Amino acid sequence: MSSPVSINSKVLYDVENYGSGMTPFYTNLALWVGGLILVSILKQEVDKDETISRFTPTTAYFGRWMLFVVVGLIQGFIVCIGDLLLLKVQCVHPVAFVCAGMLCSFVYVNLIYAMALTFKHIGKALAVVLVILQIPGSSGTYPIEMTPVFFQRLHPLLPFSYGIGSMRECIAGFYKNNYAKDLLTLLLFLLLAFFIGLVLRPLLMNLNHLFDKRLAETDLMLGETATGELSRPQLTLMMKTMMQDEDGRADFIQRANRFEKRYPKLIRTGFILILVIPLIFLLLMFGLESKIVYLTLWIISLIVLAVYLICVEYIHDKTSRQLSYIHLSEEEFLKKVKEGKDE
Numbered sequence: 001m002s003s004p005v006s007i008n009s010k011v012l013y014d015v016e017n018y019g020s021g022m023t024p025f026y027t028n029l030a031l032w033v034g035g036l037i038l039v040s041i042l043k044q045e046v047d048k049d050e051t052i053s054r055f056t057p058t059t060a061y062f063g064r065w066m067l068f069v070v071v072g073l074i075q076g077f078i079v080c081i082g083d084l085l086l087l088k089v090q091c092v093h094p095v096a097f098v099c100a101g102m103l104c105s106f107v108y109v110n111l112i113y114a115m116a117l118t119f120k121h122i123g124k125a126l127a128v129v130l131v132i133l134q135i136p137g138s139s140g141t142y143p144i145e146m147t148p149v150f151f152q153r154l155h156p157l158l159p160f161s162y163g164i165g166s167m168r169e170c171i172a173g174f175y176k177n178n179y180a181k182d183l184l185t186l187l188l189f190l191l192l193a194f195f196i197g198l199v200l201r202p203l204l205m206n207l208n209h210l211f212d213k214r215l216a217e218t219d220l221m222l223g224e225t226a227t228g229e230l231s232r233p234q235l236t237l238m239m240k241t242m243m244q245d246e247d248g249r250a251d252f253i254q255r256a257n258r259f260e261k262r263y264p265k266l267i268r269t270g271f272i273l274i275l276v277i278p279l280i281f282l283l284l285m286f287g288l289e290s291k292i293v294y295l296t297l298w299i300i301s302l303i304v305l306a307v308y309l310i311c312v313e314y315i316h317d318k319t320s321r322q323l324s325y326i327h328l329s330e331e332e333f334l335k336k337v338k339e340g341k342d343e
Contacts, residue, residue, distance in 0.1 A: 013172040020090035023083055024167035025140030028160050031105045032131050034075045035112040038068060039124060044117040057202050061117065065197075068113045069106055076105030090171055097170035100183060104163040107189050111159065114197035118204060122306075129299075134160040150292045162186040256319045266312045274305040 015021045046060040055063070080101035083089050091097050115123035135141075137151040138160030144152055155161050166182035169175065278301050285294035 013175070015172050016090045019087070020171055022141070023087075023089045023171060024164040025138070025160075027079055027083060027101060027167060028104060028108075028138075028140070028163045029131070029135070030079050031076060031101065031163075032108050032112070032127075032134075032160075034079075034105070035072060035109045036124070036127055036131070038071060038075075038109060039112055039116040039127075042067065042071075044113065057205065058198060061197050061201065064117075065110075065113065068109050072105045072109030073102050075109075076102035079105070092173045093170040096179065097167060100163070100166040100170060100179070103183055103186065104159075104166075107159060107163075107186050107193070110190055110193035111196075114193040114201075118196050118201040130158075134158045137161075138164055140164050148292050150296065159186060159189045252322070256323055259315065259319055263312070263316050267309065270305060270309040270312060274302070274309070277301045277305065 044064060046055065046063050048054075077098060080098040083101075084091055084094050084097070112124075112127045115126050117123070119126065133151075133154065136147055137144075137154045138158050139147070139155060140160065144155045162182040162185045166179050166186070169179040169182070278298050281294050281298035281301055285298060
């Protein structure tokens with residue numbers, strides 16, 4: 001009567017120990033951090049020399065891209081082989097595990113390289129923010145159902161979710177076609193990386209040049225400058241300025257002078273807001289229950305105010321350059337274009 005029911009248990013997809021169960025998470029984390037270290041120690045911009053004096057932004061992107069992805073693939077191979085041979089983690093499909101690790105490293109390096117090259121220091125900061133979000137949001141340590149709703153909604157949008165899922169299939173055994181499905185979904189982030197690096201980067205080259213110039217003026221931070229050749233947006237700006245008639249020039253000069261008078265106040269207001277508003281959300285986050293909500297608002301406020309300051313500074317720089325172009329003669333204009341192409 002003490003045991004009226006006899007239970008026979010059959011374990012499916014058994015994981016031998018805790019370390020093997022955590023291997024996918026820590027392996028993906030190591031691969032992402034390795035990508036961050038790559039963009040920190042290797043240059044992203046390509047320099048001109050006597051042998052190669054002319055190239056397009058796309059050519060420069062893929063030229064440096066080959067170096068990063070080769071190092072990334074080697075990194076993925078070494079990390080996964082170390083898991084198998086040195087740590088001796090459980091793995092039902094070791095070859096598939098190594099292939100998954102190399103593909104994860106390939107995609108992560110592409111994303112980090114594209115963000116760092118396109119957005120410079122902001123891109124590197126975004127890569128750090130992404131890894132912070134992926135630690136709780138990828139279900140690497142706990143089932144995603146046990147996390148707050150914010151991370152449950154974020155889970156399908158994170159590359160870690162699919163990298164960890166594919167490695168778990170290799171460790172405990174395949175279930176249907178989940179392994180291939182996770183890796184194919186992970187490749188979609190490769191398209192995002194190419195969009196950032198090949199589409200957004202040419203549009204932001206003038207803004208990046210402004211950032212590099214401002215960083216160089218501080219004498220404290222390092223900034224990589226892109227090719228010295230006049231970019232298409234800069235050349236278009238010069239042409240647009242030179243083609244204006246006298247009335248258009250007078251109207252532009254009036255508007256530019258009006259903006260320049262407001263510029264110090266706009267910058268000062270932005271810096272005050274970036275100190276006060278995030279501080280309010282930070283205090284609310286520690287004082288009230290909805291911590292995730294206020295944490296999200298804190299991050300959004302920082303991003304919005306930073307974008308505001310960037311836009312104001314970019315308009316100021318663009319206006320200053322237009323004012324310098326507007327007084328050029330036709331001969332001086334052609335000489336400046338020729339000097340930009342010969343740099």
